[in-house]
Amino acid sequence: MDSPSNLTSLSEETHEEEEEEQQQHHHQSKASSVSSSAYSSIPNRPPIQASSQKYSPIHAMGYFDQEDDIHIPDSNDVFHLYKAGLDGPVVFCLHGGGYCGLSFALAASKIKEKARVVAMDLRGHGKSSTENELNISIETLCDDVVAVLKTLFGDTPPAIILVGHSMGGSVAIQVAAKKALSTLSGLVVVDVVEGTAMASLIHMQKILSNRMHHFSTIEKAIEWSVRGGSLRNIESARVSIPGTLKYDDSKNCYIYRTQLEETEQYWRGWYEGLSEKFLSCPAPKLLLLAGTDRLDRALTIGQMQGKFQMVVVRHTGHAIQEDVPDEFANLILNFISRNRIGPRGIEIPGIRRPSQFQP
Numbered sequence: 001m002d003s004p005s006n007l008t009s010l011s012e013e014t015h016e017e018e019e020e021e022q023q024q025h026h027h028q029s030k031a032s033s034v035s036s037s038a039y040s041s042i043p044n045r046p047p048i049q050a051s052s053q054k055y056s057p058i059h060a061m062g063y064f065d066q067e068d069d070i071h072i073p074d075s076n077d078v079f080h081l082y083k084a085g086l087d088g089p090v091v092f093c094l095h096g097g098g099y100c101g102l103s104f105a106l107a108a109s110k111i112k113e114k115a116r117v118v119a120m121d122l123r124g125h126g127k128s129s130t131e132n133e134l135n136i137s138i139e140t141l142c143d144d145v146v147a148v149l150k151t152l153f154g155d156t157p158p159a160i161i162l163v164g165h166s167m168g169g170s171v172a173i174q175v176a177a178k179k180a181l182s183t184l185s186g187l188v189v190v191d192v193v194e195g196t197a198m199a200s201l202i203h204m205q206k207i208l209s210n211r212m213h214h215f216s217t218i219e220k221a222i223e224w225s226v227r228g229g230s231l232r233n234i235e236s237a238r239v240s241i242p243g244t245l246k247y248d249d250s251k252n253c254y255i256y257r258t259q260l261e262e263t264e265q266y267w268r269g270w271y272e273g274l275s276e277k278f279l280s281c282p283a284p285k286l287l288l289l290a291g292t293d294r295l296d297r298a299l300t301i302g303q304m305q306g307k308f309q310m311v312v313v314r315h316t317g318h319a320i321q322e323d324v325p326d327e328f329a330n331l332i333l334n335f336i337s338r339n340r341i342g343p344r345g346i347e348i349p350g351i352r353r354p355s356q357f358q359p
Contacts, residue, residue: 069081077129079128079148089185101243121243122144123135159346162188163332194272230319233323289313
């Protein structure tokens, strides 16, 4: 849910594009009106690439292989999943607040070569539909994830690596802490640390209010996310941003699917006690950070004791998986290989495991 506060205005650049197009039209009209003169031989300027082309949406199925709706038994809750890959352990991806499962699309297209990827739209996000959209307490989100995995794999789940970004990282940690997954084989947390997150909560409403909230087109929303700095990879933005929007008929524009401003009562619960829960998880752990100044005291001590692997990913913003998807995918695959995580769990050298496993 982190958004930069120094957001760039689109108005000046948009006006410049319009003025340039008007000038181009004026020159072409003038050339056609003096066709008998020598000036008529001057070639027209090449057309300006419209922002609607540069920032047009890209369909997710170029990266994922399929998408499904999972109906939770004895409820009206339906969760939307994006899937990729056929073999190997399951990399189960949880997005941040205000994002959606498509946040992992570009990375999934590479991870699926060696593992299965499942990216979930959390409650109140993306294409998921639940009875209480605004109840995104940490307890509810954790219950949702466990219910989806249970519905998806039943009593014989494959090896599962939980991967969570920002708010999704806190959900992944809390699910791991509940010990509800018998085959949890790895935990990857992306750019969320308890100390930094708790300190930033007092600024969050102001940051959210500074966002642009209404977009005339999806293209404008994609353009704003890139120019504003929340995402640095245009291709990923073109895939993921459409999933974070919905059309408001009353206002005749696109707005955010998730109204984060109305969920403040749950924010503190996402992050309290996170570091100790992360450190106490017995599964192999990887922490990916976009900056070096984000470790709190508990994690600093834990890192010195070798309790988890940490990688600082340079030249990226908060959404590491979107900004540098190839590097992110390699880090996930290296984590799986380094910890010998196979289709049914952690491989133990010298013990043969069945090569095929169907959930």
